[in-house]
Amino acid sequence: MRKLTKDERELVEGLKKQRVLLSVRGELLMGNNTTLVAVFCGDGDHSDDKFCHLKRESAGKVHLLPDNGGAIWLDPNFRAPDYSSEEWSGLQRRWRDRITGSVAMKGTNRVALMVHYPCGEVTGNFGMGINDLLASVVRAHWRVKNEVDEFLAGRVERGEAVSSTKIRVPTLFHHPHPTQDRGQTWWVNPEHAMFRHLRP
Ligand SMILES: [Zn+2]
Numbered sequence: 192m193r194k195l196t197k198d199e200r201e202l203v204e205g206l207k208k209q210r211v212l213l214s215v216r217g218e219l220l221m222g223n224n225t226t227l228v229a230v231f232c233g234d235g236d237h238s239d240d241k242f243c244h245l246k247r248e249s250a251g252k253v254h255l256l257p258d259n260g261g262a263i264w265l266d267p268n269f270r271a272p273d274y275s276s277e278e279w280s281g282l283q284r285r286w287r288d289r290i291t292g293s294v295a296m297k298g299t300n301r302v303a304l305m306v307h308y309p310c311g312e313v314t315g316n317f318g319m320g321i322n323d324l325l326a327s328v329v330r331a332h333w334r335v336k337n338e339v340d341e342f343l344a345g346r347v348e349r350g351e352a353v354s355s356t357k358i359r360v361p362t363l364f365h366h367p368h369p370t371q372d373r374g375q376t377w378w379v380n381p382e383h384a385m386f387r388h389l390r391p
Pocket of ligand 1: 234
């Protein structure tokens with residue numbers, strides 16, 4: 192796993208100073224829930240590091256939904272090449288069902304969406320940079336929030352039990368530590384002025 196370049200480190204430092212990237216708080220990840228649903232890239236070079244971070248910060252159970260690239264698959268503007276329209280719709284439907292099914296099964300209102308950089312899938316295969324990736328996870332945030340809130344409203348209408356009527360979707364960015372053999376995870380603030388144009 193390569194480290195960030197000097198330019199990439201400076202970009203991340205700038206984003207921290209602008210408060211686009213903030214420290215991850217346990218309350219953000221868990222609230223009153225006992226389980227956090229988490230979408231992330233399952234790359235074995237750092238999946239244990241990210242999982243341990245989520246476990247530590249949430250102080251609860253982590254229900255994983257891994258895929259290469261993590262939350263980019265939920266960005267409504269993202270479209271992987273080599274899929275027909277029907278295949279892509281089916282894939283998107285599957286993602287929605289995985290998330291809503293997990294929320295219902297675990298009775299939680301927290302779904303964390305994580306991306307990381309550099310990532311073999313998004314950096315290597317799709318050529319995305321850090322800013323692309325952050326915009327992608329913020330778009331995914333609004334989409335997942337909207338879809339899960341609709342799903343929960345449907346359950347309420349049908350008289351089915353829900354633990355909450357509104358979902359919270361923490362967006363997370365992970366990158367290698369500059370000197371140590373582990374990573375650092377930040378909360379990407381989707382309400383930041385930098386992402387205002389991405390609000391639905
Ligand atoms: Zn990855």
